[in-house]
Amino acid sequence: MARPKRRVERRADLVEAARRAMLQHGTSVRLNQVAEQAGLTSGAVLYHYPDLQDLLLDANRAGMERFYDGRLRAIEGLNDPAQRLIVTIASGLPIDSDDDGVRLLCELGGAAARSTVYAALLTSLYDRQVAMYQVILESGAAQGVFVLADSSLTISRNLVALEDAYGYRMMARHSNIDHDVATRLIVDYARLATAHPLPLDILTTIGNSTQKNVKQT
């Protein structure tokens, strides 16, 4: 009844299963729940990952990388700094309160306060996102398109902070804050910080290159 794959692939399957399980049950997810998501028994999971914590860590790491890569991909090919800025802002926010990527990250906020490992992971993600914005801002400033009201570091830190916070708000299903409203709120700040009008219609013309995540069973 079993059909062995390569060790690496199997572990990847488990990482994916763990990701789904954590979305449902949080960081204190049970081994059985992961096994169920994987369509296996707990013993099989343990065969590949003797320690559940390692699996959860890998799953979260993978989730973070996927999120970050998605953002990079969202602006690849775009050259206009204003467009890059707006698209990046939009890609940092969850589509809705069911958005898998952001959901997983939100689970880690509390864990980071208690675990140095998760703290390091989240901090590194934050820093990379800040750097991402800095590149956009600096290039825009160099082209004379943006006139920065503060250092690019300050503005970038604030932009990522705003994304994070509105992500949390949306996960908590705030009735007045959806993807569109949150984008506008952050862009309002970005306008002040860059002295650029940052027209939002740039977004709609592109369509959402950010793909909606599929419903999980």
Next chain:
Amino acid sequence: MARPKRRVERRADLVEAARRAMLQHGTSVRLNQVAEQAGLTSGAVLYHYPDLQDLLLDANRAGMERFYDGRLRAIEGLNDPAQRLIVTIASGLPIDSDDDGVRLLCELGGAAARSTVYAALLTSLYDRQVAMYQVILESGAAQGVFVLADSSLTISRNLVALEDAYGYRMMARHSNIDHDVATRLIVDYARLATAHPLPLDILTTIGNSTQKNVKQT
């Protein structure tokens, strides 16, 4: 060996114990761990709170109220809008990565995505904090001290969002972001939004009316 108090007081003790236990173990804290914090056995806890979830909910509610009240108290007696704004910003951030109040709130971010109750709690806290800022901004604008670059709602939402996010960053012990840095980052935004210089020395002259929370055993 037991020394009965009034029912209400005893429950308050348990709420406090639950708060401490959650700071150590997160929202998935065990009944025994709460009992230990209370210096009781699990049976005694169950006598007052037959359902642990109710106790945790009360504890988080209490934590939120305490946090909010603290912020209100921080600006009571202050009249200068600029001073009120800066002090409010500072009071929304944790003192350091051990700050109890913010720590507890961060634990709830993940839970809110899965629980409607915690979602409602966090949303209500957010909205109240937004309203708090709106009052300050509007009164400053009415006095001609502030010239708002966006609606007071937009600015207030962003200010609270920034606090939240930097709270999370600090809880994750970001090495470059402490209370002082985070305050400056948010104030940088507030300056753009209010067209007011918002001198930070206003803070130091007051001393911190925000009391440092005591080390817990």
Next chain:
DNA sequence: ATTGTTCTTGAATTCGGATTCAAAGAATTC
């Protein structure tokens, strides 16, 4: 097909925590 390796199951065991409750301790009242 046979052999050997990899993978998975299912049952047994163990572990930890939740729950229950009779008995006893501690305050209150009179």
Next chain:
DNA sequence: GAATTCTTTGAATCCGAATTCAAGAACAAT
């Protein structure tokens, strides 16, 4: 200080989940 009520303990029990492992299934190589 006796009676009453409230509170806590500690032991027993229950339950779910983690862990272990022998046995068997699935595949690869030959």
